[in-house]
């Protein structure tokens with residue numbers, strides 16, 4: 124085997140099913156030969172976003188790659204997003220030869236340095252025989268602790284010039300070596316348990332609380348703690364919110380669900396959360412948007428933080444108690460504690476907890492019902508199509524199995540708000556991370572559909588984000604990725620326009636005074652395109668989109684919404700600082 128073949132073999136052994144990139148290396152070609160799906164994107168910057176989407180939905184490591192120099196540089200925004208979102212990616216990229224380094228080699232660039240600030244580990248493979256070690260190390264580091272992206276630099280004179288010209292003996296890769304890929308076994312994520320004293324303390328704090336609230340973050344999803352999270356809230360009777368990254372951990376139609384936290388919370392969540400006497404955050408970095416710039420701490424609550432990383436403790440709010448460990452494992456420890464208690468109290472059940480919080484479900488139900496009635500009975504305005512009216516219809520037509528793919532803009536974030544959009548299924552949301560890089564959703568939707576071909580995929584996006592990545596419609600068509608982009612078109616960069624309006628300017632630098640015909644563009648790329656200018660065109664367009672998606676055809680729905688961004692959902696946050 125030559126180094127490229129070793130690379131592909133080890134990816135396969137690791138359980139990777141697809142790779143994303145645009146490369147002049149042999150990775151894509153050999154990956155395809157080895158039975159992996161090699162997705163060739165039209166612009167490299169799409170590849171890490173797609174790898175992120177694949178990794179979140181599959182639980183595997185996401186792989187993306189690019190060619191040397193500018194190709195690798197084009198990966199940076201997505202790798203930044205992956206770093207921010209703790210996505211376990213491995214990014215092997217071709218680079219200029221070591222032997223001629225510094226002499227003006229073609230596309231020479233310090234790619235390791237370029238990647239350093241946006242990865243967990245950025246390293247160059249210095250000799251071919253070390254490739255298996257570096258790769259295994261990358262898998263281990265990407266998956267363990269706080270997961271994240273790892274960059275691997277593959278110099279031209281280490282990797283060789285293709286399958287025909289190099290063999291392992293020449294490269295010094297001896298099959299007797301313990302690192303030889305034939306002996307490689309898949310790297311598994313190690314699950315760390317919390318210490319038992321902390322578990323007991325937290326258990327007793329949870330049992331004593333009268334109005335506890337839990338916020339599930341991305342870490343809960345990364346840990347695949349779906350069953351444990353649901354059992355945990357049910358057994359302990361815990362009302363809960365999620366961050367955008369935690370969405371899809373438990374259905375939002377659960378009686379104890381209150382929607383999304385921080386800037387995205389709506390009235391029922393706010394009312395309950397602010398009155399809580401105990402706040403537990405589970406696998407969340409408690410970042411600005413998720414905490415209302417840290418202003419949303421409930422006044423009389425004690426704080427418990429559960430995180431895989433001890434260094435994350437007290438980064439924003441100082442915890443009264445802490446649990447360090449993997450979410451799935453630690454929640455199971457708390458559930459086990461409950462079982463122990465039950466037995467020692469002779470099957471007294473967890474009746475004390477249930478009794479103490481007997482009224483909570485009813486209280487939440489009343490609040491949610493009231494709010495739901497209020498927002499959905501609001502009479503239609505004369506302003507035309509409104510994001511907050513479009514999104515519930517899309518939610519309804521696409522149905523509960525859908526993967527909602529988020530974008531970043533002023534209007535698509537109506538989809539973050541419960542119950543304008545209600546995420547009901549496991550992994551029913553593909554969020555952007557805290558960098559909120561425009562375009563991530565547009566291309567993430569393609570990878571989402573490739574990863575979960577049986578599920579409807581709906582990306583709700585602005586016209587600005589869509590135009591940043593519209594070339595990838597071709598990728599979607601090429602790979603039969605039947606996803607739908609629902610574009611809320613306000614003729615420009617609405618979020619920025621709203622900020623400029625708020626600052627009192629009368630002309631804005633954010634308008635698209637020329638706008639392409641997006642549906643015509645979609646058609647020319649081989650997608651189906653619908654233009655929606657009135658509400659009654661929406662439902663038929665969405666229904667047709669679902670049908671076309673089922674046949675593998677991607678669809679664009681261009682909704683002409685009002686020019687002035689409606690930011691009323693963010694009124695209690697400092698959105699203009701975002």
Ligand SMILES: Cc1ncc(C[n+]2csc(CCOP(=O)(O)OP(=O)(O)O)c2C)c(N)n1
Pocket residue numbers: 531532533534535558559560561584585586587588589611613615616617618619
């Ligand atoms: C790559 C990138 N560039 C810039 C921004 C800053 N930004 C946030 S929202 C926004 C405007 C988005 O416009 P559009 O997609 O049309 O959505 P709208 O706000 O109009 O609803 C911009 C420029 C960003 N988040 N990501």
Ligand SMILES: [Mg+2]
Pocket residue numbers: 532585586587611612613614615616617
């Ligand atoms: Mg816009």
